[in-house]
Amino acid sequence: MSPLIAVLLPVALLILLALSIVALVLWRRVWLREKARKAAERERRAQLAEHLRILAGSLLDDQLPLIEGAIRIGALLEHYDPHLHRSERLQVFRELSEATAHIPTHEAWKALSRTERRQYEVLFSSLELKHKAAARSSARWLLAEGLTAHP
Template structure:
């Protein structure tokens, strides 16, 4: 066998080996893409289920209106920004913004009774003002909004 033939065979073997390695790498990329897509779909399904539970709890008054609206707004932002920005969901944004300055967790516990009462009075006023629109929005989410496919999957 001549050196030229041997060089060609080695070259072809090298090309075949590189091709097989490239195929191996592409299969890994495809598997990662598939796993990423499945994880994103599972996340969307989980968020959609959580939104349905929150909306139902809000309608059944098992969840305080302010807390429910805040939780729904945050989940909607993560679930589907288009749905979150739908005019029928704006009440959740309004309540979120109206309570953005309220201390939470440890800061709430550290407030004196007078400050807590002032915040609670504001909560009561917001609930009276936004109860019907929030219930209407929660009902729409359950009946129509959550049934469409999320835009940002």
């Protein structure tokens, strides 16, 4: 073995060992970040599921106006599980959200004239009459099956 090879071989082995250690440290960081990301996602979904349970229960107990409950449930479902949100069983929440999307909220609602507010309230009443039974049925299904089938 030539003296050059005798010197370069241990140096190459040390470099290889150092790079292997760096690679292992980096892979461990990636693994830990992925583990933390998955845990955060599970926690987020659990919180959304709990909020959905509260809203659906409040809607069924008439503690929440139907239109407001449907809009809130629809928005949370979209973040909780897009497939569940598009489910035929929960279509009423999407329909009510779409039917009321043009209505001003918060400060814009307060800025409306009494006549304008009354027109929207008439719309709310007609939508509630038309969709109340379906919304209640969907809320019951969501509590009984929808959230348990999509953990």
